[in-house]
Amino acid sequence: MTVNHLMLFLHVCGVTLWVGGMAFAWACLRPAAAGLAPAARLELWRGVLARFFPLVWVSIALIALSGGYRLFEVGFASAPRAWHAMLFTGNLMMAVFLSIWFGPWQRLRAAVDAEDWATAALALGRIRQRVGFNLALGVLTIAVSTLGLGI
Structure with a gap:
């Protein structure tokens, strides 16, 4: 086993955890x-997301560190175009997650704790929209990274 194998393994683990969870x-x-x-629905979502979102942070760290290592080793200019596309879509996914974390997730938590169900429902709707968008981006990223290696 080489360091490259380990980095690829960590990268795939991070992607599997994040995209699979979504x-x-x-x-x-x-x-x-x-x-x-x-x-009950809003409390369930709050509880599930409270356990899932820390795993997303771990996934982001695994993906960024392993991808950054591979990109640094190969060199940005020498990296396949699919890696550049993967870097773009991955960074976009991270930005969407940050928008969830610092926006509707904070509102959902506070609203459920205060039993403000109308505010919680609006926040959950925004989270679901962004998670759906991020899921589509994740599938696209996987397709680019596997099927697009020849581009």
């Missing part, structure tokens, strides 16, 4: 929570 939230948790009473 897919779970979008395709499994959202429909399951739809049948709950509004307060």
Whole structure:
């Protein structure tokens, strides 16, 4: 095993955790929570996101460190174009996550704690929209990184 193998492994682990978690939230948790009473649904989402978002931070660290290492080793100018595309979409995904973290996530937490269900519902709607967008970006990034290696 080389350092490159380890970096690729860490990169794939980070991507799997982040994109897989978003897919779970979008395709499994959202429909399951739809049948709950509004307060219970919002409390469920708050609890799930409170456990998932720290894992996103770990994923971002793994992806940034391993990707940065590989890019530094190869050299930015020598890196395949697919890596440049992956860097762009990955940075965009991180920006979207930051917009969730510092915006509607803080409002959702505070609103659920205060039992302000209308504000919590609006915040959750914004989170779900951004997670859906980020999930699409994540799938696109995976496609570019695997199918687009020849570009």
